[in-house]
Amino acid sequence: MLDLVWLAIAFPLIGVLINGLFGRVIRSKLISGIIGCTALGLSFAVAVLTWLDYTYQFWTTRDGPYYEVVLWPWMYIGNLKIDAGLLVDPLSIVMFLFVTGVSFLIHIYSTGYMAHDEGYSRFFTYLNLFVAMMLILVLGNNGAVMFVGWEGVGLCSYLLIGFWYKDMYNANCGMKAFVVNRIGDFGVLLGLFMLFTYFGSLNFTTIFKEAGSVLEPGSWIPLAIALFLFLGATGKSAQFPLHIWLPDAMAGPTPVSALIHAATMVTAGVYMVARLNPIFNASPTAGFVVALVGCFTAFMAATVAMTQNDIKKVLAYSTVSQLGYMFLACGVGAYWVAIFHVVTHAFFKACLFLGSGSVIHGMHEEQDTRYMGALAKFMPWTYFTFLASTIAIAGIIPFAGFFSKDEILWQVAIWQTRFGWAPTMLWIVAALTALMTAFYMGRVTWKTFQGQQRWTPEFVEKHKHPHESGAAMVMPLVVLSALAVVAGFLLFTPPWLGNNTTLKDFLAPSTANAQYVKTHAAAEPGQHQPEHELPAPGAEAASAGHAGEHHAAFISLGNVTATEIAFAAFSVLLALIGLLVSRQIFVNQPKATEAWKKHWAPAYQFSLNKWFFDELYHRVIVVPGTAVAYACWRFFDLRIVDGIVNGTAWIVGVTGHLVRPLQTGFVRNYALYLLLGVVILLIFNLVK
Amino acid sequence: MSDMSVVVSNSLFLSAVLFTIGVLGVMIRRHPVIIFMCIELMLNAANLALVAFNDYHYSKAWPALDGQVYAFMVIAIAAAEVAVGLAIIVALFKRRERVDVDEINLLRG
Numbered sequence: 001m002l003d004l005v006w007l008a009i010a011f012p013l014i015g016v017l018i019n020g021l022f023g024r025v026i027r028s029k030l031i032s033g034i035i036g037c038t039a040l041g042l043s044f045a046v047a048v049l050t051w052l053d054y055t056y057q058f059w060t061t062r063d064g065p066y067y068e069v070v071l072w073p074w075m076y077i078g079n080l081k082i083d084a085g086l087l088v089d090p091l092s093i094v095m096f097l098f099v100t101g102v103s104f105l106i107h108i109y110s111t112g113y114m115a116h117d118e119g120y121s122r123f124f125t126y127l128n129l130f131v132a133m134m135l136i137l138v139l140g141n142n143g144a145v146m147f148v149g150w151e152g153v154g155l156c157s158y159l160l161i162g163f164w165y166k167d168m169y170n171a172n173c174g175m176k177a178f179v180v181n182r183i184g185d186f187g188v189l190l191g192l193f194m195l196f197t198y199f200g201s202l203n204f205t206t207i208f209k210e211a212g213s214v215l216e217p218g219s220w221i222p223l224a225i226a227l228f229l230f231l232g233a234t235g236k237s238a239q240f241p242l243h244i245w246l247p248d249a250m251a252g253p254t255p256v257s258a259l260i261h262a263a264t265m266v267t268a269g270v271y272m273v274a275r276l277n278p279i280f281n282a283s284p285t286a287g288f289v290v291a292l293v294g295c296f297t298a299f300m301a302a303t304v305a306m307t308q309n310d311i312k313k314v315l316a317y318s319t320v321s322q323l324g325y326m327f328l329a330c331g332v333g334a335y336w337v338a339i340f341h342v343v344t345h346a347f348f349k350a351c352l353f354l355g356s357g358s359v360i361h362g363m364h365e366e367q368d369t370r371y372m373g374a375l376a377k378f379m380p381w382t383y384f385t386f387l388a389s390t391i392a393i394a395g396i397i398p399f400a401g402f403f404s405k406d407e408i409l410w411q412v413a414i415w416q417t418r419f420g421w422a423p424t425m426l427w428i429v430a431a432l433t434a435l436m437t438a439f440y441m442g443r444v445t446w447k448t449f450q451g452q453q454r455w456t457p458e459f460v461e462k463h464k465h466p467h468e469s470g471a472a473m474v475m476p477l478v479v480l481s482a483l484a485v486v487a488g489f490l491l492f493t494p495p496w497l498g499n500n501t502t503l504k505d506f507l508a509p510s511t512a513n514a515q516y517v518k519t520h521a522a523a524e525p526g527q528h529q530p531e532h533e534l535p536a537p538g539a540e541a542a543s544a545g546h547a548g549e550h551h552a553a554f555i556s557l558g559n560v561t562a563t564e565i566a567f568a569a570f571s572v573l574l575a576l577i578g579l580l581v582s583r584q585i586f587v588n589q590p591k592a593t594e595a596w597k598k599h600w601a602p603a604y605q606f607s608l609n610k611w612f613f614d615e616l617y618h619r620v621i622v623v624p625g626t627a628v629a630y631a632c633w634r635f636f637d638l639r640i641v642d643g644i645v646n647g648t649a650w651i652v653g654v655t656g657h658l659v660r661p662l663q664t665g666f667v668r669n670y671a672l673y674l675l676l677g678v679v680i681l682l683i684f685n686l687v688k
Numbered sequence: 689m690s691d692m693s694v695v696v697s698n699s700l701f702l703s704a705v706l707f708t709i710g711v712l713g714v715m716i717r718r719h720p721v722i723i724f725m726c727i728e729l730m731l732n733a734a735n736l737a738l739v740a741f742n743d744y745h746y747s748k749a750w751p752a753l754d755g756q757v758y759a760f761m762v763i764a765i766a767a768a769e770v771a772v773g774l775a776i777i778v779a780l781f782k783r784r785e786r787v788d789v790d791e792i793n794l795l796r797g
Contacts, residue, residue, distance in 0.1 A: 667792070
């Protein structure tokens, strides 16, 4: 089965071909939808079979965690040898499973949400293409194949943000996303070039094998590679300073926001960092930068989310914030925790977005929470699934978000780094962000579903009251919210709560971090030891890089279990405070907020206007950029380029004018020229 | 100098004279039919030279008639050329009543 893993990419591509080429011929929404969903269903089936096969066959006979499927030789130029190949390992399988699974649910949801749209088959073409590209990204066995997927998902994101392209605003949002992503992509390219320079190969397995010997830990080479790659990750995963495109990406249809801009594509950056963790392990400074950027983004986005009125904008900034958490986990070296959060986040954030889509659908395209309220009565399914996901993202035990977020906070706390102040500071900011997360998610939930009806008079007049969505939309909501409830403790529980290490053990061969293993093993001998312990390929590099830095953790490891329980209790307490305070404010005293808006006007405006990042970039980058472009046009285009073109035409004209008299129109003249030519040739030959 | 080479040199001289007459005729005369006749003269001068050279080279070691064969091909092509040329002249005459090549100068630069 492992050799047939390419089928998972082939099925959506077949869907693309059928819907893309014959969508206008088919003209049946039913058939287009069935084709789109079936392709994804088959893809998900392949993912499950691959996982089972890997776990029960390959796992027992393997001589390493990596299984490579080389499809065909792609580029053989000099010593550059790139195959179109796929890599099956625990990390790619986890991504594979949740990408296809969540995509499948969102495809089903889309059949309901897009039912009245004329671009139905086009929509499914793009969605299928997106999934194919995302699978190329997560399954590629070398940097070049990954980059194909990386660019491909960017393209699909652009196409889908501007799906309703007749509205100029949507088209511009798509362009903004594309351009900002391109800025990150050049970082990825430079990172890949440097990888090739130092490793002579882009194959991940080669890089993992040789990272210890090629990269000198702590030197500038791994630092530069890691920072270039991370620049790409900030673009794709919407981290500061390239986070500005994601909130605008909400111009696309809501299923797209759920699929691409919350659950899957934006996690590509996290995936890449986790995939190339030996590089990041070799440079503690790079890890520190990643953690710092992630933490700052998490905090910044959370402050913005607290004041947004558009239900999708709140969720968008919430996504940016949660992605920040993931990078924080990557930065402190806990890659498996980052992937854990990717998975749980995919479930609850997809559910939240689809829930918001259901609300927008039920409210007939109203997105502003100021004109909602009291929807719980009319949309019970949407309400309860949305509520479950809100509790999950807030981090209340035993919902999925609790386990992943709490583990991130814990990993930050026990982070050992030479930047002594970092763990403390990052932990405090991350905990504060957790409080804000609970608050703004509570705010959006209560404002939408509880409190008073604030529907616009036009809406009441036209539609009387909102309606619950159909089965095709409710079913995915229920599945996703169920996953948002149970995914946490099924995949991982901390040592003091059952010590379920399923996901951690599974991911260990791909992401095991020497530092983490050492810390926990030292702290709780025999208890937290993973059963399938495999040293990470970059482990030597990592441990060498961290040698002599075992003094700066935030907490001492004296009584770990008690401390861990205290930390968990504290984060649950923060989440509860956030949810309850927001309930008190937005359900019981909605009037109070008006006074606070006036009282805290500068802070409120700062948050409402998203820290003025768009305005800042406009002043600092867009305006000077436009000026440079204008100057180039005036000077280079008009003078030099046009000068060369016009000059060529002028030379041809002048030459023509000079030789014009030769063309007399008298045949005898032409005969004379002929004769002269012959005579000259004769003389020339005779003389020679 | 043998008899053979005298014959050849005389033939070549005649050929050169005929060719020169043809060239001068093409350049001086203005009536297209005359010009065509002059062109024929040049072609036949070339044919004469071909036949003369073949005679000169003819031997037991090289018993071929390539020159003569070539001359026939030239005659055949000349016939085809005349057919096209005369058709053009007729068409021109129908259109203009006069066929003076100096008046046909639409492509003057």
